[in-house]
Amino acid sequence: MLGTDPYRPQLHTAPPAGSNAAMLAALAQTVLTYIDTCRPTGAPQILVPNPKSVTYLKNLGDALRLSRADDQTPGSGDTQRLGHWLTYFTDRAEIPGSSALIPLTSLLGTHWITGQSPLEDEDLATLLAWIDPPRHAASGRDAADRAENPATHRPAGPATDAAFDNDELAPLFRAHAHAWARRQDQAPVLQELHSLLAHRMQPTWDLMWHAYALLQTIPEAKSTPHRWDHERTVFTDECAYLAQDGRPRPAREQAVASAVRLACMEREAATFAAARAAEDPFVRAELRTTGEAFGGPVAVVDAAHTRRGPTGRTRRRPRLTVSTQDPVLMEPGRILACHTYRNARYEICGITPSDDGALVELEITAGMGSLARPNHTVLPEPGAQLVFTLAPDLYRMPEFPAREHTPWTHGGPPTEEPHDKAEEQR
Numbered sequence: 001m002l003g004t005d006p007y008r009p010q011l012h013t014a015p016p017a018g019s020n021a022a023m024l025a026a027l028a029q030t031v032l033t034y035i036d037t038c039r040p041t042g043a044p045q046i047l048v049p050n051p052k053s054v055t056y057l058k059n060l061g062d063a064l065r066l067s068r069a070d071d072q073t074p075g076s077g078d079t080q081r082l083g084h085w086l087t088y089f090t091d092r093a094e095i096p097g098s099s100a101l102i103p104l105t106s107l108l109g110t111h112w113i114t115g116q117s118p119l120e121d122e123d124l125a126t127l128l129a130w131i132d133p134p135r136h137a138a139s140g141r142d143a144a145d146r147a148e149n150p151a152t153h154r155p156a157g158p159a160t161d162a163a164f165d166n167d168e169l170a171p172l173f174r175a176h177a178h179a180w181a182r183r184q185d186q187a188p189v190l191q192e193l194h195s196l197l198a199h200r201m202q203p204t205w206d207l208m209w210h211a212y213a214l215l216q217t218i219p220e221a222k223s224t225p226h227r228w229d230h231e232r233t234v235f236t237d238e239c240a241y242l243a244q245d246g247r248p249r250p251a252r253e254q255a256v257a258s259a260v261r262l263a264c265m266e267r268e269a270a271t272f273a274a275a276r277a278a279e280d281p282f283v284r285a286e287l288r289t290t291g292e293a294f295g296g297p298v299a300v301v302d303a304a305h306t307r308r309g310p311t312g313r314t315r316r317r318p319r320l321t322v323s324t325q326d327p328v329l330m331e332p333g334r335i336l337a338c339h340t341y342r343n344a345r346y347e348i349c350g351i352t353p354s355d356d357g358a359l360v361e362l363e364i365t366a367g368m369g370s371l372a373r374p375n376h377t378v379l380p381e382p383g384a385q386l387v388f389t390l391a392p393d394l395y396r397m398p399e400f401p402a403r404e405h406t407p408w409t410h411g412g413p414p415t416e417e418p419h420d421k422a423e424e425q426r
Contacts, residue, residue, distance in 0.1 A: 024064070060086055221279045
């Protein structure tokens with residue numbers, strides 16, 4: 001079930017036995033039409049109920065993109081192309097901050113906290129009951145208890161529950177097999193199956209749009225336009241790859257390709273975490289309890305401090321000392337950011353324990369301007385309350401060797417065996 005209109009979902013079903021090519025072709029046409037409408041200035045977004053739905057789409061994409069397209073099967077080319085895009089979306093879903101494929105329970109969980117366990121929060125019905133309980137409910141917990149009533153509770157995909165499978169699906173499967181064996185008309189059974197699935201999936205469809213409406217009420221973060229521009233760039237690059245090359249991604253990545261992808265994910269995760277800390281006071285409060293951020297009043301400011309750079313040029317590098325009662329689990333040399341002065345960067349010069357916490361000496365390394373044109377707006381006054389977190393641009397991508405310098409065991413060029421050289425000499 002999919003679509004862009006909350007009141008007109010499209011449901012694609014396949015027969016219990018036989019070919020599902022027609023259903024996959026129809027699904028591909030729907031999804032690819034939507035993707036094509038996002039070119040050239042936009043980017044597509046897909047919302048799914050939970051992380052298990054992402055895993056399901058990943059497995060489906062792996063199967064479809066490696067399928068063989070032939071002229072004898074209508075829509076096989078579109079089906080293979082659908083597999084390519086599903087792989088693209090599920091790969092993007094692994095990158096923090098990406099908005100190409102969003103499991104709604106995960107996104108809701110970043111903004112609301114419930115009394116459930118993380119595993120229970122993957123159920124969209126109970127999660128929404130905690131977050132936005134009906135008016136007649138005494139509390140979110142009471143609403144969640146009602147939402148998971150076995151008589152009315154319907155898992156939010158992609159798996160169904162055993163009672164539904166045994167009591168409702170299985171009889172229709174048997175009826176379809178019976179009609180097929182006797183060469184009778186199977187259309188009535190298929191229509192009944194279609195209606196049953198539509199009735200079963202409609203509540204989850206409605207819950208997804210409910211979650212979408214709740215998320216729209218949250219103010220947009222300052223870094224959202226930048227992340228969306230990056231999302232559009234990645235989508236445009238993928239479209240260019242399909243137009244110029246179009247070969248499906250391999251079933252298994254080579255070692256170097258996997259290492260590069262992992263490094264990119266680590267960089268995106270570090271950048272996204274730092275951006276959240278700079279923009280969300282609740283995130284900063286949590287980081288202060290773990291030693292990944294600290295805050296307190298500015299005790300001393302040395303506005304005239306300078307330092308000679310590598311070229312011998314004198315640079316303006318004011319220093320300040322912050323008194324904090326938070327645990328500081330950072331070492332000197334780390335580059336920090338402050339949500340109050342977003343364009344400035346601070347380097348930890350030293351940490352001195354005190355009776356009630358620590359004194360952290362910081363040096364402003366960016367944002368102060370030059371000696372001729374100093375920027376005093378980023379220089380705090382003594383007594384100002386500041387919170388410091390890791391800078392968003394802290395992570396740097398490691399350097400990877402070129403293919404010709406990579407061992408053959410990790411995807412580099414194959415080695416030449418001695419007998420091969422002997423054959424060449426002959």
